[in-house]
Amino acid sequence: MMEESQMYKKLLVIAAVDVIAGNVDLLSEILLRLPTKSLIRFSIVCKLWCSIITGMQFRLSHCRSLAFSNAISPSGIYFYNCLTYQKIISLPLADNATSLPPLPLLDQFINSSIGGDTVTEFKVTQSCNGLLMCIFTASTTRITIKKGIVYNPANGECCLLPTYKKCDQFVYYNLISDPSEPPYYKVLCVTRMGYGYSDIDVSVYVPKSYSWRSCCHFSAPRMAFDSGVFWNGAIYWISKYSSFYFDVKSEKVAEISMPPRPQGGFTQKIRYFGEWGGHLHLIQVQSRYAKKFNVLELDKDTWKWSVKYHVHLAQLISTFPEMVQQTSYGIQYAFSILSVIRGEKEEDSVLLLTIPGKVVAYNLVLKTAKVVRELPGEVVDTVFFNQVCAYQYTESLVPVSEWTVGPEKSSYQQLSKTSEFLLEKGDLLGTSSEYFFKDA
Structure with a gap:
């Protein structure tokens, strides 16, 4: 009787697993409660799991749930000279992390060519809620311009920003990423006519717009805008004697007092x-x-x-x-x-x-x-x-680019690259994960 009881319990467990595995809505609700790192691993379990995890709606829902539960916190730091x-x-x-995702963009872009322009410098300038703002300098036969890339190191997605129309000016890019509200990220392009000039223009790029929209002008002599920090719904800049912030909702700039030097x-x-x-x-x-x-x-x-x-x-x-x-x-x-x-x-x-x-x-x-x-x-x-x-590095599935091919193919390839990196490092959840990867 004892053996029959244990067998019956096992059959119930198997039946429950089959029900969950075959119910997309129920499976999605379970996956929504997992951390980003686990989802990236599980995206290569099978095509069904991949299609759910890499689906745009699931990723946005996952970002919102983390934001509202205050579960978004940095799990590491990148630093360099x-x-x-x-x-x-x-x-x-x-405590449970042994490595961070690599940043292959720096190696891939330096001395490469993008649209006929030679990349002479590539660097990270800002991090914001899981996304990195990257800037590269591209030189042509006539001019040198700065271009921006929004990059998600967790899944390897990136978005090449459109070239700003006034590319011969002093240009600074700033990233705004808010997982709790659409469109989940924006980019500011702050420009001035020349070093020391006080006339500043702020333009905004929103995903899918494919262009910059000028939103405000203000005066700020001898102020640099390449080290913005996103906090409390605004981007903050600071210099020797002055500090400004750009409010995301009102799209207005205001000055705040500096502490004594x-x-x-x-x-x-x-x-x-x-x-x-x-x-x-x-x-x-x-x-x-x-x-x-x-x-x-x-x-x-x-x-x-x-x-x-x-x-x-x-x-x-x-x-x-x-x-x-x-x-x-x-x-x-x-x-x-x-x-x-x-x-x-x-x-x-x-x-x-x-x-x-x-x-x-x-x-x-x-x-x-x-x-x-x-x-x-x-x-x-x-x-x-x-x-x-x-x-800062924060695990996030926030999408930064539109898929030009079917999500099943492109997203699987993007996420599997990070999963393969984790596998090489031996950073797995346990034997059950190893089993899934083996049969993927």
């Missing part, structure tokens, strides 16, 4: 400006190699900057004496700020730093330090301290 834009380093931050003759006082977990942070320093500074936060209601954390790296420098470097200018401290990471609990908030040979998480409350990753020698040689660009 701001001066050379070479040797991108990927740094997983999630630290004293000292050093002019480039902004050491970090970024967002994490709904918080906008700013770090200003008195000197290039200051070991004592404050982390500021902008209040959503009062629009005022206030000191959130006091940082003094004396104990960190004592623990890692390799940070002390004697130069012709005197003693300098070798470190770069990658990110201010806010934890679920206040005592989990850290300052992520690179120091010679290591990535270190400095706890902003407990004042302790933990080595996150050892950096190999060839990487250390390329990290120019104080000149490091860092961009």
